[in-house]
Amino acid sequence: MSNTVMADKSRNRLYIRYGEMTIEQYFQFTGEIIKEAGKLEQGFTILSDLRNFSLPKGENPIQANIREITEVQQKLKKLGASEIIRVVDPQVWLFMAMGEAEKSAGYEAFIFDDYEEADAALDDMTEDIHSENGRTVTS
Known part of the structure; x- marks a missing residue:
């Protein structure tokens, strides 16, 4: 269209x-x-x-x-x-509701359109969090 x-x-x-x-x-x-x-x-x-x-x-x-x-x-x-x-699209309603619920809960989700990129980003974020807390994480 x-x-x-x-x-x-x-x-x-x-x-x-x-x-x-x-x-x-x-x-x-x-x-x-x-x-x-x-x-x-x-x-x-x-x-x-x-x-x-x-x-x-x-x-x-x-x-x-x-x-x-x-x-x-x-x-x-x-x-x-x-x-x-x-x-x-009806799917957007769930997406919007989740966004509002996250704000009420005190956090905000990051949005990706690629699953592998999202998973890698979480790895990076987790690594950063552990580094900030003075812990080293080994796999």
Whole structure:
């Protein structure tokens, strides 16, 4: 599915559908989103369909990208966005619920899209923790 954005002036609503794209394509697409949002009146609503959104394997947003994403959200708010509804894959609900539960429990999980990389990262973290505690761990 391709990425589409449409301003419906009669409903004062911005419709956004996301498909597969790279981070670079995402930021190009956000330019189209801002342009379409500019056609609407103050108080416009947004319906954002993320069910088909995906990034190529191995391509993950980094902290700088998160700042840019925040800037896009701030631009939409400044243009007059009021209510926003996101339609997501049902699996995302569990992911979001786990994230909120982790915050309540006092920790935050790191996110990976590759199992082996995640396992290696835990090894590195565990090694760092043991080094900080003055213990040497041998396998």
